[in-house]
Amino acid sequence: xxxxxxxxxxxxxxxxxxxxxKLIITNQSELExxxxxxxxxxxxxxxxxxxxxxxxxxxxxxxxxxxxxxKRSLEQEVEFISDFKGLLELNYQPAGWxxxx
Ligand SMILES: [Zn+2]
Numbered sequence: 001x002x003x004x005x006x007x008x009x010x011x012x013x014x015x016x017x018x019x020x021x022k023l024i025i026t027n028q029s030e031l032e033x034x035x036x037x038x039x040x041x042x043x044x045x046x047x048x049x050x051x052x053x054x055x056x057x058x059x060x061x062x063x064x065x066x067x068x069x070x071k072r073s074l075e076q077e078v079e080f081i082s083d084f085k086g087l088l089e090l091n092y093q094p095a096g097w098x099x100x101x
Contacts, residue, residue: 003035004049008074010057011038012066024056025090055083 002008013034015026031053039047057065061080064070 001051001053003046003051006039006043006046006049008054010062010065010077012062015056023088024084026053053084053087055081057081 001011011034013026013031015024017024035051036047057077058080065072065077
């Protein structure tokens with residue numbers, strides 16, 4: 001993820017994958033509350049800044065990273081990231097009875 005005025009960060013969050021649609025789905029408000037709780041501690045000035053989710057990181061490489069098995073530069077980390085091919089905004093309507101308007 002790239003955050004304006006902060007730079008590149010790699011988050012350890014998991015998302016829903018729909019194999020049928022080939023979509024990785026995350027809840028924007030959950031993602032943003034995660035970011036707020038993270039940046040309250042490390043850099044509160046950037047809370048609310050624009051951000052861009054670049055892609056996903058290979059789980060095996062992510063685990064190596066958090067276990068600190070090998071020190072890697074940002075350029076090396078980028079090799080384990082798969083870019084998203086596109087971005088869709090999904091909304092949902094809770095189940096229930098709706099009047100035709
Ligand atoms: Zn689907």
